[in-house]
Amino acid sequence: MTNNPRKIKKALILADVAAGEIQQSFWELLTKVKQICPEAICGAVYIGGEYPEARETLRQSGVDVLYAAEDALLDIFRPDYHCLMLETAIRDFDPDLLLICATAEGEELAPTMGVRFRTGVAAHCVDLKIDEEGEPVCLVPAFGGKVVGEIYIPATRPRIATIKAGIFSASNQTREQKTCPTVIPIDTEVLKSRHGSIEPIGIVESAPGGRSVDKADLVVCGGYGLKDKDAFASLEKLAEYFAGAVGYTRPAVESGRPENERNLIGTSGKTVTPKVYVGFGVSGATHHVCGMKNAGTVISVNNDPNAAIFGMSDFYAVGDASKILDAMTAITEP
Amino acid sequence: MQILVCVKPVPDPEKYDLLMIDPETRRLIREGIPTVINPADKNALEAALRIKDTTEASITVLSMAPDFCADRIRECLAMGADEAYLLSDIRFGGADTYATSRTLMKGIETIGLAPDLILAGNESADGATAHVPVQLAEWLGLPHIANVSSIERDTRAGQAPGAASWIIHKKAEQGHIRYRARPPILLSVERNSNRPRIVSALGVVKSKKKKLEILRFDALDVSSDTVGYAGSPTKAGALSIPDLSRTGQRVAGTPAEIAAAFMDIIKKSI
Numbered sequence: 217m218t219n220n221p222r223k224i225k226k227a228l229i230l231a232d233v234a235a236g237e238i239q240q241s242f243w244e245l246l247t248k249v250k251q252i253c254p255e256a257i258c259g260a261v262y263i264g265g266e267y268p269e270a271r272e273t274l275r276q277s278g279v280d281v282l283y284a285a286e287d288a289l290l291d292i293f294r295p296d297y298h299c300l301m302l303e304t305a306i307r308d309f310d311p312d313l314l315l316i317c318a319t320a321e322g323e324e325l326a327p328t329m330g331v332r333f334r335t336g337v338a339a340h341c342v343d344l345k346i347d348e349e350g351e352p353v354c355l356v357p358a359f360g361g362k363v364v365g366e367i368y369i370p371a372t373r374p375r376i377a378t379i380k381a382g383i384f385s386a387s388n389q390t391r392e393q394k395t396c397p398t399v400i401p402i403d404t405e406v407l408k409s410r411h412g413s414i415e416p417i418g419i420v421e422s423a424p425g426g427r428s429v430d431k432a433d434l435v436v437c438g439g440y441g442l443k444d445k446d447a448f449a450s451l452e453k454l455a456e457y458f459a460g461a462v463g464y465t466r467p468a469v470e471s472g473r474p475e476n477e478r479n480l481i482g483t484s485g486k487t488v489t490p491k492v493y494v495g496f497g498v499s500g501a502t503h504h505v506c507g508m509k510n511a512g513t514v515i516s517v518n519n520d521p522n523a524a525i526f527g528m529s530d531f532y533a534v535g536d537a538s539k540i541l542d543a544m545t546a547i548t549e550p
Numbered sequence: 551m552q553i554l555v556c557v558k559p560v561p562d563p564e565k566y567d568l569l570m571i572d573p574e575t576r577r578l579i580r581e582g583i584p585t586v587i588n589p590a591d592k593n594a595l596e597a598a599l600r601i602k603d604t605t606e607a608s609i610t611v612l613s614m615a616p617d618f619c620a621d622r623i624r625e626c627l628a629m630g631a632d633e634a635y636l637l638s639d640i641r642f643g644g645a646d647t648y649a650t651s652r653t654l655m656k657g658i659e660t661i662g663l664a665p666d667l668i669l670a671g672n673e674s675a676d677g678a679t680a681h682v683p684v685q686l687a688e689w690l691g692l693p694h695i696a697n698v699s700s701i702e703r704d705t706r707a708g709q710a711p712g713a714a715s716w717i718i719h720k721k722a723e724q725g726h727i728r729y730r731a732r733p734p735i736l737l738s739v740e741r742n743s744n745r746p747r748i749v750s751a752l753g754v755v756k757s758k759k760k761k762l763e764i765l766r767f768d769a770l771d772v773s774s775d776t777v778g779y780a781g782s783p784t785k786a787g788a789l790s791i792p793d794l795s796r797t798g799q800r801v802a803g804t805p806a807e808i809a810a811a812f813m814d815i816i817k818k819s820i
Contacts, residue, residue: 234723292727293720296693320722324696327681330648331688336783337647339679353787359566359676363578366787413693413732417717422725433820458820470742483678484741491820494812502566509794513819515812524567528794531815533801533808543809 228311236267243386265291285402335372361506434460440467441497457548500525559619563675590671590741627757644779651685687736
């Protein structure tokens with residue numbers, strides 16, 4: 217088996233780091249690599265501005281190799297620059313497997329690498345495993361998560377996979393200081409001589425909209441059946457009481473009730489795994505369920521006795537979602 | 551200005567709950583689910599039409615799909631696009647995003663287009679990979695920006711009309727990134743970033759006289775091992791429909807009683 221061509225000898229992870237902060241998804245991907253190919257040489261790539269602390273944390277994260285493209289020019293995502301830096305790291309490391317977090321940036325980087333390296337990309341994997349033959353297989357959702365399909369990338373390297381944050385679980389392990397790798401710098405000078413046709417001119421921050429759903433133990437979710445805008449204020453109150461967060465479905469966003477779509481849950485939004493999920497007026501459409509199906513306890517309220525969400529709930533009530541929500545917020549008030 | 555809009559006919563995303571897997575063949579049963587233009591692609595077409603509303607521009611629509619989708623492509627002409635090409639051949643079937651984007655590139659070469667702007671929906675409703683637009687740009691050697699939520703003209707003074715640049719908003723984790731971008735460039739347009747216009751009766755009449763050309767395998771400079779399933783580096787294995795069912799214990803009573811029961815469950819579970 218030592219010469220098994222399918223075996224992953226080298227795995228590379230693009231570290232998801234936002235403004236110097238290493239995102240949880242990096243630990244999730246690292247944990248997965250250690251699980252499925254513990255013998256592989258594991259590398260990480262950092263591309264961004266100069267944040268020595270983040271770089272040091274990555275160096276001690278348990279990886280065997282760390283590439284870093286650090287430059288103020290890379291502080292704001294630029295597709296042309298970031299793709300070139302990642303391409304450089306891949307050419308040098310020559311991995312069999314490349315994992316990228318499916319952020320807005322990662323979703324642009326992964327397919328680009330697919331063409332540049334003439335290889336396949338599996339998008340938004342919900343699992344990654346090694347089959348009986350020793351071949352890596354990605355499980356990817358299609359049709360809004362209604363269907364899950366296996367994807368193999370048998371003949372080309374690296375096999376590329378993107379994974380949304382929150383899909384895998386993480387166990388943070390740091391290694392002994394003395395065994396940490398030295399950082400391999402990626403030359404950023406080359407960027408200065410490139411006059412690309414894309415120039416970032418600023419960032420428009422979204423309005424802060426309460427706690428983020430990906431880190432909360434309780435997620436209360438508003439669906440299309442939660443009729444008025446006031447109900448979303450009640451959701452905030454209820455979430456606040458438990459230090460939880462408010463999420464919503466795509467139809468709720470389209471009806472314009474939540475302020476923005478930062479906490480949209482589902483195929484085109486976030487994947488959440490809170491200890492408790494409570495859906496108010498959520499129908500249970502595939503696109504949404506795909507993003508919350510791994511929650512600990514699922515509670516739902518809908519006035520439609522045949523709502524699909526009931527079959528995917530641990531506890532449910534048939535009734536007016538706004539009224540039950542208001543009765544719950546009333547309990548939180550002293 | 552020459553604008554190319556790439557579209558994909560997909561099974562109507564409103565009906566995905568009806569999808570089933572044939573227990574014997576293990577293949578997907580799509581019967582009874584109509585085909586529609588992918589929602590985000592309509593946003594891309596609308597973005598192109600809005601440019602054409604105020605500027606001299608021609609819009610070409612390109613798609614790779616079976617012949618039965620021609621009517622859907624004609625809808626794009628009825629919305630206001632000028633001409634359309636459909637890449638359709640049994641040999642194109644089973645293509646992953648890599649082979650699809652490469653075939654689209656070959657179609658563009660064959661037609662002889664050199665668009666200033668290529669627009670496509672950010673992702674399709676069925677596969678939802680968001681790969682094809684970006685990969686098409688890579689094959690063409692063009693810069694790309696994905697997750698685009700707005701496209702505006704750069705109104706700085708002193709710009710030569712031919713070299714006009716665009717102000718692009720890209721949806722990002724922290725909000726939006728603004729870019730100044732010069733053509734030629736490919737932009738993947740976010741779903742719901744605008745409201746696609748309704749097709750008018752006049753639009754339908756006009757669309758019947760517009761060019762909709764079907765290009766087969768033989769028309770493109772491709773070999774059979776670079777298209778369809780054969781040309782795809784990803785290979786599909788088994789399909790399954792995940793079982794998401796839970797025990798589903800119903801809580802009955804007045805709103806206040808239900809609320810009290812749910813509050814207890816939450817407290818015990820977090």
